Amino acid sequence: MSQSNLPSRYEAIRTQKLNIDMTRGKPCNAQLDLAADLMTCVTNADAMVADGIDIRNYGAMDGIAEAKTLFAEYLEVATDEIIIGSNSSLSLMYDTLLRAMLFGVVDSPVAWCKLPEVKFLCPVPGYDRHFSICEHLGIKMIPIAMNADGPDMDQIERLVAEDDSIKGMWSVPKYSNPSGITYSPEVVARLAKMRCKANDFRIIWDNAYTVHHLSDTPDYLANLLADCKAAGNPERPIIIGSTAKVSLAGSSVAMIGGSKRNIDAIKKQMGVQTIGADKVNQLRHVRFFKNMAGIEAHMRKHAAILQPKFAVVQAVLAQELGGVMANGQAIATWSNPNGGYFVSLNTQPGKAKRVIEMAAAVGVKLTPAGSTSPYKVDPADTNIRLAPSFPSIPHIRTAMEVTALCVKLATLE
Amino acid sequence: MSQSNLPSRYEAIRTQKLNIDMTRGKPCNAQLDLAADLMTCVTNADAMVADGIDIRNYGAMDGIAEAKTLFAEYLEVATDEIIIGSNSSLSLMYDTLLRAMLFGVVDSPVAWCKLPEVKFLCPVPGYDRHFSICEHLGIKMIPIAMNADGPDMDQIERLVAEDDSIKGMWSVPKYSNPSGITYSPEVVARLAKMRCKANDFRIIWDNAYTVHHLSDTPDYLANLLADCKAAGNPERPIIIGSTAKVSLAGSSVAMIGGSKRNIDAIKKQMGVQTIGADKVNQLRHVRFFKNMAGIEAHMRKHAAILQPKFAVVQAVLAQELGGVMANGQAIATWSNPNGGYFVSLNTQPGKAKRVIEMAAAVGVKLTPAGSTSPYKVDPADTNIRLAPSFPSIPHIRTAMEVTALCVKLATLE
Numbered sequence: 025m026s027q028s029n030l031p032s033r034y035e036a037i038r039t040q041k042l043n044i045d046m047t048r049g050k051p052c053n054a055q056l057d058l059a060a061d062l063m064t065c066v067t068n069a070d071a072m073v074a075d076g077i078d079i080r081n082y083g084a085m086d087g088i089a090e091a092k093t094l095f096a097e098y099l100e101v102a103t104d105e106i107i108i109g110s111n112s113s114l115s116l117m118y119d120t121l122l123r124a125m126l127f128g129v130v131d132s133p134v135a136w137c138k139l140p141e142v143k144f145l146c147p148v149p150g151y152d153r154h155f156s157i158c159e160h161l162g163i164k165m166i167p168i169a170m171n172a173d174g175p176d177m178d179q180i181e182r183l184v185a186e187d188d189s190i191k192g193m194w195s196v197p198k199y200s201n202p203s204g205i206t207y208s209p210e211v212v213a214r215l216a217k218m219r220c221k222a223n224d225f226r227i228i229w230d231n232a233y234t235v236h237h238l239s240d241t242p243d244y245l246a247n248l249l250a251d252c253k254a255a256g257n258p259e260r261p262i263i264i265g266s267t268a269k270v271s272l273a274g275s276s277v278a279m280i281g282g283s284k285r286n287i288d289a290i291k292k293q294m295g296v297q298t299i300g301a302d303k304v305n306q307l308r309h310v311r312f313f314k315n316m317a318g319i320e321a322h323m324r325k326h327a328a329i330l331q332p333k334f335a336v337v338q339a340v341l342a343q344e345l346g347g348v349m350a351n352g353q354a355i356a357t358w359s360n361p362n363g364g365y366f367v368s369l370n371t372q373p374g375k376a377k378r379v380i381e382m383a384a385a386v387g388v389k390l391t392p393a394g395s396t397s398p399y400k401v402d403p404a405d406t407n408i409r410l411a412p413s414f415p416s417i418p419h420i421r422t423a424m425e426v427t428a429l430c431v432k433l434a435t436l437e
Numbered sequence: 438m439s440q441s442n443l444p445s446r447y448e449a450i451r452t453q454k455l456n457i458d459m460t461r462g463k464p465c466n467a468q469l470d471l472a473a474d475l476m477t478c479v480t481n482a483d484a485m486v487a488d489g490i491d492i493r494n495y496g497a498m499d500g501i502a503e504a505k506t507l508f509a510e511y512l513e514v515a516t517d518e519i520i521i522g523s524n525s526s527l528s529l530m531y532d533t534l535l536r537a538m539l540f541g542v543v544d545s546p547v548a549w550c551k552l553p554e555v556k557f558l559c560p561v562p563g564y565d566r567h568f569s570i571c572e573h574l575g576i577k578m579i580p581i582a583m584n585a586d587g588p589d590m591d592q593i594e595r596l597v598a599e600d601d602s603i604k605g606m607w608s609v610p611k612y613s614n615p616s617g618i619t620y621s622p623e624v625v626a627r628l629a630k631m632r633c634k635a636n637d638f639r640i641i642w643d644n645a646y647t648v649h650h651l652s653d654t655p656d657y658l659a660n661l662l663a664d665c666k667a668a669g670n671p672e673r674p675i676i677i678g679s680t681a682k683v684s685l686a687g688s689s690v691a692m693i694g695g696s697k698r699n700i701d702a703i704k705k706q707m708g709v710q711t712i713g714a715d716k717v718n719q720l721r722h723v724r725f726f727k728n729m730a731g732i733e734a735h736m737r738k739h740a741a742i743l744q745p746k747f748a749v750v751q752a753v754l755a756q757e758l759g760g761v762m763a764n765g766q767a768i769a770t771w772s773n774p775n776g777g778y779f780v781s782l783n784t785q786p787g788k789a790k791r792v793i794e795m796a797a798a799v800g801v802k803l804t805p806a807g808s809t810s811p812y813k814v815d816p817a818d819t820n821i822r823l824a825p826s827f828p829s830i831p832h833i834r835t836a837m838e839v840t841a842l843c844v845k846l847a848t849l850e
Contacts, residue, residue: 060481
């Protein structure tokens with residue numbers, strides 16, 4: 025790599041007073057506009073739905089039958105293996121762990137908060153909000169390396185077999201946040217079968233991007249619940265889904281699935297907490313999408329908006345950083361995901377934080393350094409999460425040019 | 438009281454195969470129809486609101502500014518003393534106590550779950566779902582007698598002064614569930630001023646019926662937060678509100694208010710739990726009601742529907758049970774509330790459960806015996822909660838005739 029004119033290019037960018045935000049996996053306006061009709065597609069005349077439920081009144085704590093039918097297919101569970109939640113899948117996960125701390129889960133010998141230590145496995149890089157929940161609840165996080173086919177199963181199997189304070193594991197199994205990796209069928213099967221010393225071990229299967237393809241040859245994710253049932257561990261998975269990036273980010277429907285025994289136990293606890301989620305909004309989703317084919321057709325419209333944005337990221341990174349070496353190593357590597365919301369960029373060790381700082385100094389906000397690691401500390405300081413969904417294509421191009429320039433400058437420092 | 442022909446009247450009713458449900462404070466269809474326009478009053482064109490917030494996207498975890506302005510007035514707090522929650526005020530209360538158990542509240546020396554015992558004061562008769570939360574969390578409930586002006590303050594002041602394991606108190610301070618009582622200004626002032634041994638004592642001020650008048654001369658409730666600030670106890674109240682019985686029962690907006698210090702602490706915790714409540718639905722409420730005058734005008738329409746229903750309850754009870762004595766005592770007494778959703782009927786001791794059983798046996802479902810007491814046990818077995826909002830007027834008349842008959846029969850047994 026030559027450093028000719030890099031500093032002057034950087035100074036020239038500073039004069040442009042950029043203000044581009046690539047920090048969050050937020051849908052852009054064009055994506056949100058796709059769901060315009062969702063907002064008004066249910067009227068007062070539609071009040072009565074299946075089972076004599078009035079969607080405007082109390083009742084159906086676990087969701088209306090129509091929503092359970094649609095989203096059971098979405099989560100690949102049975103209609104008695106699902107609860108329709110409010111607009112935030114994060115709440116479903118947080119509440120699951122909070123209840124586990126206070127009461128334990130099905131088969132827990134004791135409430136987790138009564139134990140001297142509770143640990144969770146955290147594939148890294150991962151989703152910052154998962155890690156925040158653990159930090160908030162005092163659950164110790166153990167980082168797990170990510171391979172091309174999912175988390176390092178050798179490491180996981182070894183750890184869970186010997187340590188009964190390891191009570192669970194986070195996962196975004198499809199188009200993982202941020203690496204874009206989808207767990208292979210073999211990884212899913214091993215997660216289902218592995219022997220856990222804690223018999224109340226839970227996999228939080230946050231399938232946030234299950235229909236969020238960026239390619240015409242989407243990834244395939246095996247059904248963890250089916251594998252767990254076959255392996256005699258039906259209570260192991262807690263499956264989470266959401267339409268946050270299907271319909272509207274703040275007005276979506278989230279859902280929790282799992283074995284009937286798990287779901288019945290959760291329903292019993294939720295019945296004390298809530299009257300149930302907004303049923304009008306549930307019907308809006310059913311009315312608007314109709315069925316899984318409707319959701320898939322809708323997601324093709326999302327993909328048509330997102331594909332060019334992700335293509336720009338790939339094009340600029342390839343052009344600016346492809347084959348560029350320093351100290352005998354590539355100065356950066358990056359993912360090219362088949363779906364999801366992120367591109368994961370890895371610098372040489374010790375450079376990610378500096379790149380993010382330098383980009384911020386000229387008006388390009390990237391996800392804060394360390395966000396993809398437990399406790400917000402990336403020990404190797406290499407990972408940068410790029411979120412190209414929200415900005416415009418020209419902004420993405422500029423942001424990636426700036427990012428690439430900062431990678432070069434930081435590597436040379 | 439003469440028992441002439443009572444058993445034969447009861448048997449005659451059995452042949453009618455009635456099916457009337459008076460168990461729950463559910464709005465009726467005509468009430469829900471009042472909010473018909475709420476369901477479609479926000480369209481995709483309304484996406485951008487104050488502070489550059491897109492209501493369809495992530496952001497504004499604690500609510501949109503417009504909703505905070507409206508509902509701060511509704512709760513009688515400042516706009517930085519409120520969080521707009523989802524559709525369930527029950528969740529706000531449950532989550533408040535769950536967080537208190539795991540982490541304590543502002544000023545807690547220790548998380549409540551670390552204490553050998555946590556107790557809550559429970560004015561009786563009260564709201565069954567409050568009591569269920571305590572039972573679920575293992576919080577010991579201490580019943581407090583209700584007087585005509587609110588809970589027995591002498592008893593409360595004595596208890597909280599001497600026992601630091603008493604961490605809080607439930608209340609429905611206006612048109613109380615089920616007694617209809619509104620706490621007097623003196624009671625509110627004493628609650629604000631009383632010396633509590635636990636310096637993290639909290640009053641859950643579930644002001645569920647604040648605008649739910651049934652009379653043109655509504656009750657006045659003093660502002661507990663203002664009184665608490667004046668008394669130097671600003672963190673004492675946790676104020677809860679909801680539009681569940683203003684707009685739509687299952688698709689409403691709930692809110693939590695209190696001192697800025699309390700609210701800031703709750704926001705910090707909620708930020709780990711949730712992306713925030715549905716902002717489209719918040720804007721629907723602001724758009725539909727506009728302001729407090731709009732809410733008050735809307736509630737007059739509710740009152741026009743509910744007043745005749747409550748009047749039938751009073752008329753039948755007065756006609757059938759007024760002045761009827763047994764063993765030198767009135768066989769029943771009942772409330773005549775100025776607002777809210779319930780009439781509280783008291784039988785002679787040991788008769789309530791039997792009345793409810795007898796009514797059920799001929800097709801009139803009343804709220805289960807004991808529901809208004811902690812642990813679902815009414816020690817005197819006298820209280821019956823009547824919920825006349827949902828059934829039609831002819832059904833209410835029949836149900837009350839049956840109830841009155843059952844009171845007579847049970848008293849004679």
